[in-house]
Amino acid sequence: MPTVEFELKKLEERSKVDKERIIEIIENSKIEIEEIENEKIKLTIPPDRFDLMFLNGLANFISTFEYGEGMKKIYIDISDVKVFSESVSARKYFACFVVENVKMNEEVLREIISFQELLHHSVGRDREYVAIGIHDLDKIKGKITYKEAGRKERFIPLSYHNEMSLEEVLEISDKGRKYGKLILNFEKFPVICDEEGIISFPPILNSERTRLTEKTKRIFVDITGTKQKAVDDTLRLLMYFFSFYGNVKKVYLNNKEFPEIEEKRFLLELSKINKLIGKEFSLSEVKMYLEKMGYDVIAMNDKIEVIVPFYRLDVFNERDVIEDLAIAFGYNNFVPKISKTYSKGRISRRERIEKKIREILVGLGFLEIISPTFVNKKLMEKCLILEEWTKVKNPVSEEYTVLRKNLFPSIMNFLKNNIDKQYPQKIFEIGYAVEGLRERRKIAFAIASSETNLSELISYIKAFFKELKIEIKLEKKEIPFLIKGRSGIIKVENEKVGYFGEVHPQVLENFGIFVPVCYCEIEDKIYSKI
């Protein structure tokens, strides 16, 4: 989620609300305050409210909330700019608009560029979903076309002095090397041209010719991308953003007015609102609170019609409006009250069984441990386990790459970490294990002591199953990391439910453990018998 930093003084200036109240309003909104320091406020913006990600948007929210006068009205006229778009396979979606009578200065220029970057990173997923080009419209000649171009076509990219082919831009410029991968697989590249040539090579660079300056009076904004919703969201956010600096206007795109921004309206019933919230609001209260949140509200009889500002990307249906009502009222002003819902409590079968098993093992003198489900290749090798276990594609550390199929590596690792502690050590663990794509619960217990041996282990196994009232048979069997002839399997009704034995001295040596260790592991198959 994006973090942004604003000067509190500027927020005060633009919202006409004082600092203490600004902080209070933000605290009771979805925005999270990370830090207030040196008169600057650092915020995390939730992914559904990117309209609060820039200074004017946030200030507008705060002043509307405080003064409840309804959002600044935005009228969108039409300009005479003509744009044509052809089909472009590398970036299918295209949108654009213009801004006239721009009140430009150094500060505005800085705000434009920083919001553009924020959008590239957030909605744009680093320009893959969306890339934005912002141009001085007065430097564009004639009609504008979005189309495909050959790799050899040339233009002067932003901040360069000489012409380059599109191919060269990808090789030579920083941005080309960084974002070239997004279009390299396509034979032809996306470009935006005017009558004199290329003005933009999305998602890489604009042209030097149409560079934005402090003298710019009219702006042309192009948005290209691979995801329809992302392009549409960006369009709305940018139109809102630029409405604070000039007159945002539509264009003629393929001879039709563009963009067509449909108005979202919802008709809400007061009784339904009050039922979902659980409090009796009056019609005028609902109207007042929703106006604080920037909606246009018409109240009639027992119904409320709301008109949603076009830049509120998060309002899908009535429920989103109701949340805003609750936010405006203040979550902490409600009187919490639990429902009368009748339901009988019950522990899950698995937890009931594992609780019992835990109690038996504690009764037998074992201390419970908990280890991560993740292990690693090195640990497995020390355990003489050479088979492949389930891995994750994106581990965060070499120590945790593989999901354990049994608990043996976890138990041995624990014993290794405690060789300087008092013996005997008797430990057990109940935890997840993964066999292929199937998850299992496994129970393991181990004894590390200079005195321990197979017959002691068998006594414990027998006592364990006796407590569970399960009849078992033990059978000799060779297990890779246990000593041959001192290991075996446990069977219940002729089905294998576990194995046991003395740990192989090679394993002990690998871990630097100098006392014998006995190990037993039992599968969750026995749960069906408990």
Place this chain on the structure above:
Amino acid sequence: MKVSREEKIVLDYLKERKEEYVENLKILGLSEGQIERVCQELLSKNLVELEVIEKKEYELSDEGKEYLEKGLPERIVLNLIFSGLTDIGSLSLKYEKAEIGIIWLKNKGLIRIVRGSIEVEKGAEKYLNEKFEEEILLEKLRKTISEEELSESEKAIVKNFLKRGIVKERKGKRRKIKISQFGLSESIEVEDEISALTPEILMKGEWKVKKLKEYELVDAGEIYAAKKHFYNRIIEEVREFLISLGFKEFKGKIIETNFWNCDVLFMPSFHPARDIHDIFYIETNKKIKVDEEIFKKVKEEHLKYWKEFDEDLSKKIILRSHNTAISARVLYLVSKGKVKIPLKMFAIDRVFRPDTIDAKHFIEFDQLEGIIIDEDLSFVSLLGYLKELVKLFGAKKVKFKPAYFPFTEPSVEIYAKMGNSYIEVGGAGIFREEVTRPFGIEVPVLAWGIGIGRLVMLKANVKDIRDLMSQDINFLKNK
């Protein structure tokens, strides 16, 4: 000469090794008490010699511990410089120990100071990705280190650390036990002295003629009760509390699909809202089957609002990243008539997230999840349940804050008052209609997720989340 059985074990070991630190004799399976007794006996028989070695040990001071957690001043200052802060005045405003950091960076030749402003020397940049030697050593000093474990260059740094008050020196004594010449040449037998009474001795009356060995009262080694892990003991209490409130416990799957973990919960395929947390992907080409009918309905909801839906992504196999995936599966059971409503459900189970590992984050942890499905539920009743749940933390006061989760609307973050400050304990909300509609559920579903690990850490007084899976047997015995 005659010796006891334990004495023989130690002597045999020393014949091999010649010498050993006394505390290391534990690996022979002897308790501390036994070791003391054996050493005294062997010494009195001139079979061994004891040497007391003075050694220096180093451990972190409180300041050092603070640096270990927050970073050395030179690291913090270097990062600030690279973030664009180069004026000494503003550095000091931003960070109180800036001056210390600046001095050390200057001594290292990484920066120079020109008229109150800092300029970076060549070669400083590599330390953005590389640790200083000091940082590596600081990490090592997490546990006490003795002088002999240090390399020459590390010794120099420790000297520096001493000056800076980052480490404290402690003089300790260690005892080394050596076999004596006499011990090597003397033939040893296990003696006849009665150390333990046996039925045989009692029957034959041998105790009347032989010597009964004397015990020192301090000889007893420590023993501990076997017990359940402190984590599970607290979770059991939480479970009982929820059952007493009428909640039924459910289980889901840790090997999940994106479909149940994300898509059913209306997390869009291509939108920043998908990234509320990261997800572990299982290395496999296999697919797990999902109910096609539900799949279609969920896809429709996505297309309606998010315009796109990535089927391939949806079917990918992952590790469950939150227990809301269990709630999603419970909604499915409700739609199939296998679970009846009204329902109060909870789950406490493991989730996985590829986070950077530190004192507050680990890649595996448990979450407490719950949903309530009933006719007359409202946002106010959600707040009511949350207030009740926060009692688990022993908190008297609770605060709510608006929040964003793709699957709930309204959404709320829960803060519990612990001591003098509020800590975030979880998130909650009413499931969106886009989440419940595919399952044909038309009544409100209240949902919440609570970081149960944090609760356990508070209750058990554990500061580092990794200690919830502690590898130290003594730590577990004492908890």
